Amino acid sequence: MNTTVRPSATMSDAGNDTSADTTAIAVIGLGYVGLPLAVAAAQSENGPVVGYDINAERVAALKAGLDHTGQVDEATLKSCGLVLTDDPASLIGAGLYIVTVPTPVDAAKQPDLRPLQAACQTVGEVLGRAPVGAMAPIVVFESTVYPGVTEEICGPALEAASGLRAGRDFFLGYSPERINPGDRFHTIDRIIKVVAGQTPEVADRLAALYGRITCAGVYVARDIRTAEAAKVIENAQRDINIAFINEVAMIFGRLGLSVYDVLEAARTKWNFLDFRPGLVGGHCIGVDPFYLAHCAQALGHDPEIILAGRRINDGMGDYLAGWIANHVASLRPRPGRTPRTLVLGVTFKENLPDLRNSKVIDLVHGLMERGHAVDVHDSWADPAEAAAIYDLTLRPTLPESGAPDGGYDCIVGAVAHDAYRAFTTETFAALLRPGGGIADIKGIWRDVELPAGLHRWQL
Numbered sequence: 423m424n425t426t427v428r429p430s431a432t433m434s435d436a437g438n439d440t441s442a443d444t445t446a447i448a449v450i451g452l453g454y455v456g457l458p459l460a461v462a463a464a465q466s467e468n469g470p471v472v473g474y475d476i477n478a479e480r481v482a483a484l485k486a487g488l489d490h491t492g493q494v495d496e497a498t499l500k501s502c503g504l505v506l507t508d509d510p511a512s513l514i515g516a517g518l519y520i521v522t523v524p525t526p527v528d529a530a531k532q533p534d535l536r537p538l539q540a541a542c543q544t545v546g547e548v549l550g551r552a553p554v555g556a557m558a559p560i561v562v563f564e565s566t567v568y569p570g571v572t573e574e575i576c577g578p579a580l581e582a583a584s585g586l587r588a589g590r591d592f593f594l595g596y597s598p599e600r601i602n603p604g605d606r607f608h609t610i611d612r613i614i615k616v617v618a619g620q621t622p623e624v625a626d627r628l629a630a631l632y633g634r635i636t637c638a639g640v641y642v643a644r645d646i647r648t649a650e651a652a653k654v655i656e657n658a659q660r661d662i663n664i665a666f667i668n669e670v671a672m673i674f675g676r677l678g679l680s681v682y683d684v685l686e687a688a689r690t691k692w693n694f695l696d697f698r699p700g701l702v703g704g705h706c707i708g709v710d711p712f713y714l715a716h717c718a719q720a721l722g723h724d725p726e727i728i729l730a731g732r733r734i735n736d737g738m739g740d741y742l743a744g745w746i747a748n749h750v751a752s753l754r755p756r757p758g759r760t761p762r763t764l765v766l767g768v769t770f771k772e773n774l775p776d777l778r779n780s781k782v783i784d785l786v787h788g789l790m791e792r793g794h795a796v797d798v799h800d801s802w803a804d805p806a807e808a809a810a811i812y813d814l815t816l817r818p819t820l821p822e823s824g825a826p827d828g829g830y831d832c833i834v835g836a837v838a839h840d841a842y843r844a845f846t847t848e849t850f851a852a853l854l855r856p857g858g859g860i861a862d863i864k865g866i867w868r869d870v871e872l873p874a875g876l877h878r879w880q881l
């Protein structure tokens with residue numbers, strides 16, 4: 423086992439690398455994680471790469487060069503050499519299967535492993551015994567799970583579907599995905615890849631294969647459970663840290679202090695951890711801690727900090743709705759008028775179209791419950807998807823001059839999309855009614871001067 427980060431072979435020296443492994447790769451699940459990985463694998467010229475997804479519409483769109491997640495552009499999709507398919511038969515014969523399907527939670531916030539089990543069924547049905555002398559196939563999981571899932575759940579599921587034996591006819595591996603969609607700097611080729619294998623030889627082979635995809639290096643973890651645990655705590659740690667900042671924002675709000683002012687001062691200390699308050703949604707940070715909590719509880723441990731963090735972050739939408747409604751109630755009233763609020767941004771993250779597990783919805787519902795008429799705009803989200811998932815009608819555009827009903831009482835900066843960061847004094851003058859206010863949840867308008875008579879509320 424190697425406990426340091428191994429440098430990767432660069433793409434340019436791949437052709438001269440006599441140890442180059444031209445194993446055929448199949449990626450199962452072409453979402454935010456799987457598609458960039460499959461494309462990077464295809465570009466690294468390891469060998470043929472097949473990208474498979476059960477969603478035929480997604481595959482058809484990708485074949486047409488359209489990635490609705492915005493991770494891969496049309497030219498790259500069309501030129502990278504990735505074979506796209508929704509036909510499981512195309513997976514036959516791969517030497518490395520990489521599973522990148524969702525790992526959500528159910529209504530009771532318990533791990534929902536059904537997509538992972540379905541993917542194991544698909545892979546198990548195409549897994550074949552390697553010809554004599556050839557290397558046995560490896561099935562590596564990248565989906566975020568709790569320690570034990572790969573070996574105790576996926577391995578047996580693959581065995582049952584294939585009739586083969588893990589550790590003899592095929593091998594298991596785990597390599598957590600760390601990409602940060604929307605982050606143009608920490609792209610898949612620049613992130614250290616953690617890999618772990620069922621045996622040291624499998625780990626070495628995975629290190630070599632993944633080393634061709636990333637230039638940042640590969641870290642070989644002690645074993646599969648260690649790699650699974652490392653990933654799940656990365657996200658639980660973020661969740662807990664954000665929960666702490668959300669909690670202090672609530673405390674400082676009572677003191678009349680802005681948490682952004684406090685953070686600006688505290689950040690000047692070299693070892694202060696730089697987290698910001700906000701709504702924790704999406705498929706990872708707001709979900710993965712429940713996987714760790716489930717694992718803890720199954721072992722008889724009460725995961726107090728992990729679940730406290732989840733409670734605070736899950737309650738933040740409603741907290742903010744109350745906070746905004748109180749501020750709006752303190753304004754000079756407009757007799758006979760319902761307070762009218764414009765919420766900007768509904769995706770779970772800035773400059774991305776991803777609507778999964780958006781906590782802005784809690785804020786919108788909380789404002790409605792408190793009697794506000796709420797308009798929602800998002801410069802990135804697909805209105806049809808917002809309607810289908812949340813029954814939410816997005817405003818198609820922002821009113822260019824003059825908002826409905828004499829102007830909004832309040833504009834909420836809920837997601838820091840670039841389009842909203844660019845708002846100016848004039849934008850607020852046009853959209854707000856005289857005496858209205860802005861609720862700057864993300865601290866994006868701290869430097870924008872407001873016209874006289876308008877109010878600013880920031881966490």
Ligand SMILES: NC(=O)c1ccc[n+]([C@@H]2O[C@H](COP(=O)([O-])OP(=O)(O)OC[C@H]3O[C@@H](n4cnc5c(N)ncnc54)[C@H](O)[C@@H]3O)[C@@H](O)[C@H]2O)c1
Pocket residue numbers: 450451452453454455456474475476477480522523524525537538540541544564565566567599600601602603705706
């Ligand atoms: N999105 C992120 O930022 C991120 C980062 C790191 C890790 N992860 C983890 O990676 C995993 C995948 O996340 P994602 O964001 O890419 O999800 P996603 O929803 O964007 O994509 C998953 C894809 O898998 C497909 N799929 C579902 N079941 C399938 C099956 N049985 N066979 C084949 N395809 C199937 C879906 O159609 C979808 O296209 C999750 O475990 C997630 O926690 C996500």
